[in-house]
Amino acid sequence: METVKVSPKYQVVIPRKARQSLGLRPGQRFQVLLYDNRIEFIPLRRMKDMRGCLRGIDTSVERERDRV
Numbered sequence: 001m002e003t004v005k006v007s008p009k010y011q012v013v014i015p016r017k018a019r020q021s022l023g024l025r026p027g028q029r030f031q032v033l034l035y036d037n038r039i040e041f042i043p044l045r046r047m048k049d050m051r052g053c054l055r056g057i058d059t060s061v062e063r064e065r066d067r068v
Contacts, residue, residue, distance in 0.1 A: 002018075022043070024043070028043060028044075029043075030042060030043055030044060031044055
């Protein structure tokens with residue numbers, strides 16, 4: 001685990017290993033969530049890139065009567 005430091009402008013540098021592992025690019029946008037005393041950054045994706053992401057999902061779960 002690596003540590004980072006917040007700059008006087010409240011900026012944080014994401015370590016190279018994490019950037020490469022996640023495929024992050026300069027200018028990429030993130031959703032910021034405050035959760036249980038921590039900050040989470042969720043990369044935003046274009047809808048076009050999301051195509052097929054649910055392929056193979058199990059749809060045989062029991063549903064409420066108004067959802068059939």
